[in-house]
Amino acid sequence: MSDIDAGRLVGKAAAPTRRIRFTGPEGRPAASLGSRIVRRSWPPLLAVIITLLLWEVVYLSGWRPSYVLPDPATVLQRTGEMVASGKFWQALGTTMFRAAAGFGLALGIGTLIGLVVSFSRTLRAAIGSMITGLQTMPSIAWFPFAILLFGLSESAILFVVILGAAPSIANGIISGIDDVPKALIRTATVLGARGLSLYRYVVVPAALPAYLSGLKQGWAFAWRSLMAGELLVIIASKPSLGVQLQFHREFADTAGLMSVMIIILVLGMLIDGVLSRVSNGVRARRGMGPVS
Amino acid sequence: MRLGTAGPRGRMPAPHATTERAAISLRGVGKDFRGAAGETVALDSVDLDIDAGDFVCLLGQSGCGKSTLLNLIAGLDSPSRGSIDVGGRRVGMMFQDANLFPWLTVRGNIELALRLSGVPAREFGPRVDELLETVRLPRAASMRPHELSGGMRQRVALARTLAQDCSILLMDEPFAALDAITRDAMHDETERIWLERELTIVFVTHNVRESARLGNRVLVMTPDPGRIDSELRIGLQRPRRMEDPGVADRAADLHRRLSGRNEP
Numbered sequence: 093m094s095d096i097d098a099g100r101l102v103g104k105a106a107a108p109t110r111r112i113r114f115t116g117p118e119g120r121p122a123a124s125l126g127s128r129i130v131r132r133s134w135p136p137l138l139a140v141i142i143t144l145l146l147w148e149v150v151y152l153s154g155w156r157p158s159y160v161l162p163d164p165a166t167v168l169q170r171t172g173e174m175v176a177s178g179k180f181w182q183a184l185g186t187t188m189f190r191a192a193a194g195f196g197l198a199l200g201i202g203t204l205i206g207l208v209v210s211f212s213r214t215l216r217a218a219i220g221s222m223i224t225g226l227q228t229m230p231s232i233a234w235f236p237f238a239i240l241l242f243g244l245s246e247s248a249i250l251f252v253v254i255l256g257a258a259p260s261i262a263n264g265i266i267s268g269i270d271d272v273p274k275a276l277i278r279t280a281t282v283l284g285a286r287g288l289s290l291y292r293y294v295v296v297p298a299a300l301p302a303y304l305s306g307l308k309q310g311w312a313f314a315w316r317s318l319m320a321g322e323l324l325v326i327i328a329s330k331p332s333l334g335v336q337l338q339f340h341r342e343f344a345d346t347a348g349l350m351s352v353m354i355i356i357l358v359l360g361m362l363i364d365g366v367l368s369r370v371s372n373g374v375r376a377r378r379g380m381g382p383v384s
Numbered sequence: 385m386r387l388g389t390a391g392p393r394g395r396m397p398a399p400h401a402t403t404e405r406a407a408i409s410l411r412g413v414g415k416d417f418r419g420a421a422g423e424t425v426a427l428d429s430v431d432l433d434i435d436a437g438d439f440v441c442l443l444g445q446s447g448c449g450k451s452t453l454l455n456l457i458a459g460l461d462s463p464s465r466g467s468i469d470v471g472g473r474r475v476g477m478m479f480q481d482a483n484l485f486p487w488l489t490v491r492g493n494i495e496l497a498l499r500l501s502g503v504p505a506r507e508f509g510p511r512v513d514e515l516l517e518t519v520r521l522p523r524a525a526s527m528r529p530h531e532l533s534g535g536m537r538q539r540v541a542l543a544r545t546l547a548q549d550c551s552i553l554l555m556d557e558p559f560a561a562l563d564a565i566t567r568d569a570m571h572d573e574t575e576r577i578w579l580e581r582e583l584t585i586v587f588v589t590h591n592v593r594e595s596a597r598l599g600n601r602v603l604v605m606t607p608d609p610g611r612i613d614s615e616l617r618i619g620l621q622r623p624r625r626m627e628d629p630g631v632a633d634r635a636a637d638l639h640r641r642l643s644g645r646n647e648p
């Protein structure tokens with residue numbers, strides 16, 4: 093008979109069914125909240141322990157005198173003391189305000205440029221490669237220029253932070269829009285989406301995961317540029333994390349210096365972690381795997 | 385080219401087949417693709433008139449240009465030669481792949497189609513429920529596309545297609561991924577919706593029996609280059625079933641045409 097499918101369901105004896113037991117991931121029964129937290133946090137914990145151990149070993153080897161390279165316990169104690177001081181919170185406030193302002197402005201500017209550029213084919217050809225070029229420019233190279241333009245001021249720092257972060261954000265949205273599957277565009281077109289509604293309902297949501305990766309990368313660049321800026325553009329009246337680094341170096345206070353470094357590292361990772369969570373959540377809802 | 389038919393005619397005229405004006409009309413349509421393997425003539429000199437309210441099946445082996453033809457009618461591609469006229473009618477299309485929007489739930493996918501058809505938002509809820517009932521997925525509303533099986537995705541795509549307000553409906557192998565029972569149910573629904581909304585349907589399949597079950601007319605296509613080779617008017621009473629002897633009879637005829645053995 094010409095119909096191939098019709099017989100498929102009927103009249104075929106079912107094979108004896110084998111029982112399969114469904115369990116949680118890795119074969120264990122679904123985990124409780126407590127054990128989930130333990131399982132998630134042990135790899136970073138392990139990394140911290142390894143780092144501290146190596147550091148301790150180097151310290152004990154006597155490679156550098158202890159006033160140049162203190163041991164972990166001393167530094168961690170210093171970090172504790174520092175966090176308890178009001179001066180630290182003032183410095184942190186200045187730095188985080190700059191980070192928020194710079195990243196926020198970069199977000200707005202990068203998103204706007206990305207949308208406009210991806211909307212127009214001509215602009216895309218003209219500016220697209222320039223944006224990628226800007227991304228490869230080490231942001232510290234902008235500072236002499238920024239200082240000439242704005243003097244030793246907040247504006248000079250913000251200028252470079254924005255230049256560091258905005259290209260990544262714009263690039264994220266441009267490549268996201270470029271990579272929207274053509275089949276989805278065609279589907280939306282027959283459903284009646286045109287011009288702006290096509291953008292609003294299909295192109296932009298489809299580009300969201302790439303946009304969020306751009307944000308993550310943008311944040312990393314913003315944070316680096318900000319630290320470079322705070323080291324180069326020192327404004328006397330304003331204590332900041334960068335100023336504290338400089339200050340501790342001038343007084344050859346390695347323990348203090350390393351404490352500030354630890355704070356900078358942890359802050360950068362915390363914000364990256366938040367962005368990663370948002371990004372992986374969006375991807376998981378679409379059945380996409382997490383990025384790293 | 386053998387247009388016209390060898391099959392028994394006129395047992396029953398097509399319901400609401402108003403012949404006053406063709407809904408879809410193709411004249412000398414050809415489509416070439418330039419690809420890595422050089423130039424492919426996907427379609428060549430296709431002439432076709434489809435009446436408003438007709439149900440036409442396109443039957444042909446893989447690669448003979450069925451999807452290409454639908455894309456041209458939908459206006460997604462433009463022909464290399466010839467002209468296509470749908471008289472300004474709104475064309476809806478269901479693709480060979482479900483193409484659901486992965487960031488929306490099943491409900492969101494169908495709602496978007498309603499929104500783009502200008503349905504007011506307060507009607508979304510009941511309309512979506514009704515459409516999901518139609519495709520027999522009443523409990524899938526809050527699921528995400530990646531959580532569905534292939535056949536379920538295809539049915540959501542059908543619901544989304546039916547959500548739009550169109551008068552011509554193009555369907556590209558919509559039920560190829562379904563089990564026989566669900567597929568039969570979908571055939572009944574497609575037939576019901578076609579009658580109810582007085583749609584013009586062009587339905588692509590490579591299942592001969594399906595084309596005999598659904599169509600008023602079945603157009604048999606041949607590849608290299610893609611052409612419409614012959615046509616069979618089914619002329620059977622509706623509603624039909626896959627198992628009907630008449631359907632089997634037409635299917636056997638179509639099968640002979642497809643395999644190139646025209647006379648038994």
Ligand SMILES: Nc1ncnc2c1ncn2[C@@H]1O[C@H](COP(=O)(O)OP(=O)(O)OP(=O)(O)O)[C@@H](O)[C@H]1O
Pocket residue numbers: 417418419424425426444445446447448449450451452453480590610
């Ligand atoms: N975008 C494209 N670029 C190049 N060649 C194409 C393109 N789309 C289709 N073709 C070619 O056109 C021919 C017809 O393709 P089409 O998709 O219309 O076949 P079909 O009849 O729908 O087949 P199937 O039943 O497998 O879906 C094939 O030879 C294919 O290789």
Ligand SMILES: [Mg+2]
Pocket residue numbers: 450451452480556
């Ligand atoms: Mg096809």
